[in-house]
Amino acid sequence: MTSPTVFAAVGEVGKDFFKERTTDTLPCQSTDKLFCWDWARENFDRYETPLRQHVELVLISVAIGFAIAFALALLSHRHRWLRPPFLLGTGVLYTIPSIAFFFLLLPLTGRGRDTAIIALSAYTLQIIYRNTIIGLDNVSKSAVEAARGIGMTDRQILWKVEIPLARPEIFAGLQIATVSTVAIATLATFARGGGLGEPIFGGELGIDFKTNIIIAGGLAVLLAAAFGLLLLWLQRLVTPWRRVETE
């Protein structure tokens, strides 16, 4: 770790940041520079595997979380009394910190990627469940009545009227869950689940090597932004009526 005094350390970082532009010394790890471009250029390939693992963790966890939360939402849409217990259950899973969740699973699943995926999926349930039921609730009664009037069955009303009209909220929930999962998946390394947290904690580089933290953290931020924008675009794609309304 660096100097314990806050302000002195900030001063040093500022000075070294400017020095970095004039001197170009390898290896840079031993110095206290904010970012070593030469090291980054030479070592960028180290991050390919963690990045791929990170994407996999997020996609698998959100897919599992979505499947479960969506099923719970549909079930409690038909049977209203199931809502309070489902909200409480998913709320408890949401409140338990992911890093604690990884190790609560220790006696059952040990360490590894599966453990990380279980904890990450559990975390997404509340966000997706809540948004889906809000979306289904917001569907206008008249649309449902009209569907019933033209002779649709309950099943047809659900899949052809209610779920399509609930898409904005469902996608909003999916977006929040995915972006959050990208961030939290950096902690999967504690459960030996891989991902972009691994170069920071558990790798051979050391937790105080700033260039490493910036690259790994920066990739996680970019990944979160990319997933967020992709889901925003998908949301616009599947809710064409909204574009007409806002114009």
Place this chain on the structure above:
Amino acid sequence: MSGLLSQLPFASIDGAIEFIFEPQYSNVTGGNKVGGIDKVVELTINQLQVTVISLAIALAVALPFALYLGHKHKFETLAIAFGNAGRGIPELALIAFMAAAIGVGLLNVAIALAVLGIPPILTNTFVGIHQVDRAAVDAARGMGMTEFEILRKVEIPLAIPTLMGGIRGATIAIVATATIAPLAGYETLGDFIINENVYGENGVLAGAILVALLALALELALAGIQRLLTSPGLKPRPA
């Protein structure tokens, strides 16, 4: 149940509970026992302390901004986008970077954690105030209330559920991430989890149980505070 679990090759519930109450032998401390109730209490207080300080910083930064912007109905897109973007901050990188670039210890950890608390508080407070029924605000203005009175007596009470939602979200994020504070030189319950070689498998499981209980207890406490703050007229009445 615990009898079955204790036969598995990993940590056991029994072992973890024993670790919480009685210090245990460690493989690396040369005969010094680790864990036990005194250490648990000390680390719990540490984790609560950093959580409270960090939450106070986040509130001090985010509340005035959000109340003002919400009252003026300004920068809606920005306030909401900021909250969504805040969810994408990778906790581990944030803590590690703050420790390496600024320094270690209680205050630095609290500042780093406050970064996670600001977006939910800012967005929820803004949305809560912004969504207050305009008719209620106009009525208050018609009665001769000043802008500050409108905010304090009308908008904030009506926005309490949304506003508290943000504070609860921030608290959960902060107390959860305070678990990895030992990486930045501040001992919390996460020490049991991170320094597995010192505390052993049972220590890791004990840490996880304690952190989960602490987060749930905080969430319950805040839900209680929210009930107290919610105006009687806004509470769902039994039918």
